[in-house]
């Protein structure tokens with residue numbers, strides 16, 4: 001049993017004294033019972049932890065599998081977690097440094113775009129002139145890169161907040177990102193029509209429009225599946241991998257689109273002097289490198305399984321109990337709801 005022993009004692013200290021192999025009457029403690037023997041499952045028909053369930057039965061995996069964490073349970077960590085924070089006993093290592101790096105890189109990208117458009121390209125306006133175009137890169141970098149990246153990171157950064165709070169924050173930051181992107185798009189389309197420039201002829205514009213359309217679909221689907229209270233848990237669990245895949249994929253596509261846009265703008269505005277290493281060209285190149293750095297750092301943080309949000313035992317118990325009562329099907333990951 002090793003490290004599980006003190007957990008068991010902790011539970012006894014909390015008054016949960018029945019043995020995991022016994023019948024369980026306290027449904028709020030269900031998920032923890034199955035952590036006692038990591039290969040066991042909580043099987044609803046037998047109402048206890050067993051090594052295998054009937055396939056038609058509803059069942060739960062052990063807690064450590066549900067949280068998809070391969071690290072061993074620290075002595076006493078479940079006890080501490082039961083007192084509140086799902087993070088206690090959960091080491092985040094270097095994650096705060098990586099998060100700090102993303103914020104430095106993200107803000108640097110926004111400032112560099114502002115300096116490029118504000119200083120080298122003459123500033124901002126909403127009058128159909130080239131100054132209106134300058135609103136486009138700035139809004140796109142703020143919305144589709146910086147805010148988008150931060151929205152992805154909230155699940156890693158706010159691990160002590162309730163799942164619902166973090167979901168709402170995730171949706172709200174995405175919504176602000178979408179508003180910024182729409183303002184940026186309106187600026188470039190308005191500029192094109194004022195100057196009689198054809199729309200949607202470049203690879204950049206094609207990738208950009210695909211990104212925005214998929215982003216809108218992803219936002220509406222996320223709202224429907226994860227924040228709409230009537231959506232079944234089984235549907236949420238089914239959709240979640242696609243949501244995560246598309247979310248990261250669109251983030252990469254957005255950064256790639258920015259790189260295409262940067263190159264295009266440089267070829268429009270400093271075509272002849274670009275090969276001479278002029279400051280504007282160097283600044284724009286550096287902006288591209290910073291955007292790639294931001295994307296790689298966000299990507300690294302969200303793909304580290306040990307930095308994923310660990311559901312608190314209360315969240316586990318609630319979701320498991322709710323699923324067993326309402327659906328009678330196999331629960332998905334605790335993060336999925």
Ligand code: HEM
Pocket residue numbers: 136137138140141144185188189192198199200201202203204205206207208209211212253254255257258259261262264265268
């Ligand atoms: C994810 C971010 C971005 C998206 C989704 C995006 C999207 C678009 C779209 C849809 C157009 C076509 C407008 C039209 O045809 O009337 C466009 C135009 C343009 N964008 Fe972006 N853009 C992004 C970022 C950037 C950035 C960072 C720059 C850098 C300066 C940039 C530079 C340009 C330029 C020069 C045009 C005009 C030429 C063209 O139509 O390709 N874009 N953008």
